[in-house]
Amino acid sequence: DVVMTQSPLSLPVTLGQPASFSCRSSQGLVYSDGITYLNWFQQRPGQSPRRLIYKVSNRDSGVPDRFSGSGSGTNFTLKISRVEAEDVGFYYCMQGTHWPLTFGGGTKVEIK
Amino acid sequence: EVQLVESGGGLVQPGGSLRLSCTASGFTFSTYNMNWVRQAPGKGLEWVSYISGGSSGSPIIYYADSVKGRFTISRDNAKNSLFLQMNSLRAEDTAVYYCARDRQLSYWGQGTLVTVSS
Numbered sequence: 001d002v003v004m005t006q007s008p009l010s011l012p013v014t015l016g017q018p019a020s021f022s023c024r025s026s027q028g029l030v031y032s033d034g035i036t037y038l039n040w041f042q043q044r045p046g047q048s049p050r051r052l053i054y055k056v057s058n059r060d061s062g063v064p065d066r067f068s069g070s071g072s073g074t075n076f077t078l079k080i081s082r083v084e085a086e087d088v089g090f091y092y093c094m095q096g097t098h099w100p101l102t103f104g105g106g107t108k109v110e111i112k
Numbered sequence: 113e114v115q116l117v118e119s120g121g122g123l124v125q126p127g128g129s130l131r132l133s134c135t136a137s138g139f140t141f142s143t144y145n146m147n148w149v150r151q152a153p154g155k156g157l158e159w160v161s162y163i164s165g166g167s168s169g170s171p172i173i174y175y176a177d178s179v180k181g182r183f184t185i186s187r188d189n190a191k192n193s194l195f196l197q198m199n200s201l202r203a204e205d206t207a208v209y210y211c212a213r214d215r216q217l218s219y220w221g222q223g224t225l226v227t228v229s230s
Contacts, residue, residue, distance in 0.1 A: 039216055041157075048210060048220045049149075049157065060218070092157055096216045100176050101147070101159040 002095050006104035012112045019080040021107045023093035037096035040078045044089040114138040114219045116211050121224030128201050134194040134211030142189035145214050148196050150207035161185040201228045
């Protein structure tokens with residue numbers, strides 16, 4: 001199975017400041033169609049997960065442009081340009097290239 | 113608007129069975145691949161099972177090793193519904209179960225809680 005490793009486990013941030021999370025995969029995520037199926041999900045307290053970013057860097061509809069995804073190969077990053085209070089929660093990366101689908105352990109974002 | 117609504121969760125004893133349902137609306141359900149994903153209390157996300165969409169032949173189905181042989185995924189396209197039959201339930205199956213659309217999990221339901229306990 002592809003192991004997804006996220007860091008840090010917890011990220012205290014100051015409102016208005018940037019934040020960055022890392023996700024590493026144990027093997028490459030390029031599918032046979034040439035696309036890298038790396039997705040990011042946000043889970044606010046008490047809510048279901050919501051996809052923010054798909055195929056490494058594409059924002060889902062309604063996702064603020066302060067969220068951005070980047071990366072290639074086995075290293076990927078999610079960035080928030082200016083953290084807002086509503087960004088508190090867990091962030092998970094997930095690979096959709098290989099079976100079984102696998103998630104990272106998550107990064108918890110909290111306000112300092 | 114895409115909506116996924118899970119139901120069927122509850123308290124069940126170890127070794128028991130439960131059938132979860134997910135009713136979809138706002139998109140052409142039959143053409144989409146569907147998944148079940150679970151989240152144990154205070155833990156992260158774990159993919160459980162996948163069933164392909166489309167109209168040709170038998171669907172492609174995958175299971176996580178942790179549920180293989182005990183859980184069965186199915187769908188009824190006429191009723192826009194996805195199911196998960198869970199047998200031989202164990203304490204470690206206790207979780208909120210979500211249905212999610214397509215292989216990249218673009219939309220999720222609100223989840224249904226399954227508690228396996230005596």
